[in-house]
Amino acid sequence: MTVLVKPKALGDYKIREFRMLIDGKWVDGAEGRMIERVAPGHGVTVSRYQAATKIDAERAIAAARRAFDDGPWPRMTASERSLILLRAADMIAARADELAFLDAIESGKPISQAKGELAGAADIWRYAAALARDLSGESYNTLGDGTLGVVLREAIGVVSIITPWNFPFLIVSQKLPFALAAGCTTVVKPSELTSGSTLVLGEILEAAGVPAGVVNIIVGTGPEAGAPLTSHPDVDMVSFTGSTGVGRLTMANAAQTLKKVSLELGGKNPQIVFPDANLDEFIDAAVFGAYFNAGECCNAGSRLILHRDIADEVTARIAALSAKVKVGDPLDPETQVGAIITPQHLEKIASYVSAASSDGATVAHGGAALDLGMGQFMAPTILSSVRAEMAVAREEVFGPVLSVLTFETTEEAIKIANSIDYGLSAGVWSRDFDTCLTIGRRVRAGTIWMNTFMDGASELPFGGYRQSGLGRELGRHAVEDYTETKTLNMHIGQRTNWWMPR
Numbered sequence: 001m002t003v004l005v006k007p008k009a010l011g012d013y014k015i016r017e018f019r020m021l022i023d024g025k026w027v028d029g030a031e032g033r034m035i036e037r038v039a040p041g042h043g044v045t046v047s048r049y050q051a052a053t054k055i056d057a058e059r060a061i062a063a064a065r066r067a068f069d070d071g072p073w074p075r076m077t078a079s080e081r082s083l084i085l086l087r088a089a090d091m092i093a094a095r096a097d098e099l100a101f102l103d104a105i106e107s108g109k110p111i112s113q114a115k116g117e118l119a120g121a122a123d124i125w126r127y128a129a130a131l132a133r134d135l136s137g138e139s140y141n142t143l144g145d146g147t148l149g150v151v152l153r154e155a156i157g158v159v160s161i162i163t164p165w166n167f168p169f170l171i172v173s174q175k176l177p178f179a180l181a182a183g184c185t186t187v188v189k190p191s192e193l194t195s196g197s198t199l200v201l202g203e204i205l206e207a208a209g210v211p212a213g214v215v216n217i218i219v220g221t222g223p224e225a226g227a228p229l230t231s232h233p234d235v236d237m238v239s240f241t242g243s244t245g246v247g248r249l250t251m252a253n254a255a256q257t258l259k260k261v262s263l264e265l266g267g268k269n270p271q272i273v274f275p276d277a278n279l280d281e282f283i284d285a286a287v288f289g290a291y292f293n294a295g296e297c298c299n300a301g302s303r304l305i306l307h308r309d310i311a312d313e314v315t316a317r318i319a320a321l322s323a324k325v326k327v328g329d330p331l332d333p334e335t336q337v338g339a340i341i342t343p344q345h346l347e348k349i350a351s352y353v354s355a356a357s358s359d360g361a362t363v364a365h366g367g368a369a370l371d372l373g374m375g376q377f378m379a380p381t382i383l384s385s386v387r388a389e390m391a392v393a394r395e396e397v398f399g400p401v402l403s404v405l406t407f408e409t410t411e412e413a414i415k416i417a418n419s420i421d422y423g424l425s426a427g428v429w430s431r432d433f434d435t436c437l438t439i440g441r442r443v444r445a446g447t448i449w450m451n452t453f454m455d456g457a458s459e460l461p462f463g464g465y466r467q468s469g470l471g472r473e474l475g476r477h478a479v480e481d482y483t484e485t486k487t488l489n490m491h492i493g494q495r496t497n498w499w500m501p502r
């Protein structure tokens, strides 16, 4: 059983039409083609975008290049840039309901969750504004009487920002304000499935006082509009969030001109649970970690590694709580799990579940798509008796599917946790301090939660080990990522000549 919230028809909803932002102007694409977005929870078109081609991508890059080489943005004081970012944060907060609605209807996520993401995003813009004024280099007055060394931090230049569909406004907010704080100029390409809120952000940034050409936003498919952003010689850095496969391609493209790359990629994140854990707290966190954003989340806690002594009891309790989770209409404030992004993605999720069942896993709850009369939905699903070598335990399903594995010793738990290619995040549950710290130090992942799951803050760095990515976002060094260092080596007084006349 699952609690269903049937979607209500959108009635006289007016489809939103968007143009793209290049060099401070809202323009049509070179070929005038359109992209239509069908709402995953309602099955009807809700947005139309101009589709960018390679020509549009190159125009956007040229605008960003001019704005960097000749424009005022990199030359402003940090205080001036910071004020504009703060103004943008206030405008994001003022338009949060509109932005949350766009994210919910285009991505299928629950509206209550989308509102939370918008509040988090506004906080990140404020944090970036604060960091803008703290960016500084180093000085060395310790190199002898004849030398003074100064290390400058300079904006790296033109940055391509490519984002996925699962957290449309939040993920662009983990990148763009920090690039702007550093003085960079940008071309942003959101996922073609969920571009609406990023385009509204373009309006906000214009109104906040960001000069023309500093933020260019194009919408289009990855291979057509995204690929030029990763290979063009006038781009200095690519900041990408998405699948590990496209991340690898991005790095290979960027290698041709040796661009800096920052990659936030997939995850297959374990929660390791010991018998002495507070199981009431954990059971709630297990359900939240697995079904938040319908599991379409790089940080999803999609692998439970339970101590054998508690595995049966805990699995039964998670199944019982899963039956109470409300699945359905993304626009209903009660909904906890919304729609799946596309019908093709729903098929992919279902095929992981059927392959796991054929391989010997047991469906302890859910296991199939749900028919709610419109849109596409997946039942919260628990698979028990999963073995570590199964695809469902190693690969990113990106759906509300929880795999349960078991362990007997701490060493075994660590081995299972580290046995896959990903290393984004992990959780450990125990009342024992030594146990938590041992797991925290030995599991190879960018974030380890102890007796909680998927908490975050703008101050805490986020990113992955191994094939979960390269570099970190957020945290106090987030602006530095968008800079180059330059050494000024200054001589004082008479220089000792290399060639001496004899």
Ligand code: NDP
Pocket: 162, 163, 164, 165, 166, 167, 189, 190, 191, 192, 193, 220, 221, 222, 223, 225, 226, 227, 230, 241, 242, 243, 244, 246, 247, 249, 250, 264, 265, 266, 267, 297, 298, 396, 398, 424, 464, 468, 469
């Ligand atoms: P994709 O990797 O397919 O796409 C991400 C972005 O890259 C989209 O804007 C996409 O455009 C674009 N893109 C696709 N192909 C290319 C290309 N050849 N060159 C340049 N850009 C390209 O991921 P999804 O959008 O499907 O998002 C889901 C994936 O993202 C999951 O696998 C998840 O693990 C990962 N992810 C990781 C996060 C992290 O922080 N670690 C956070 C969120 C998601 P378009 O889709 O419009 O074609």
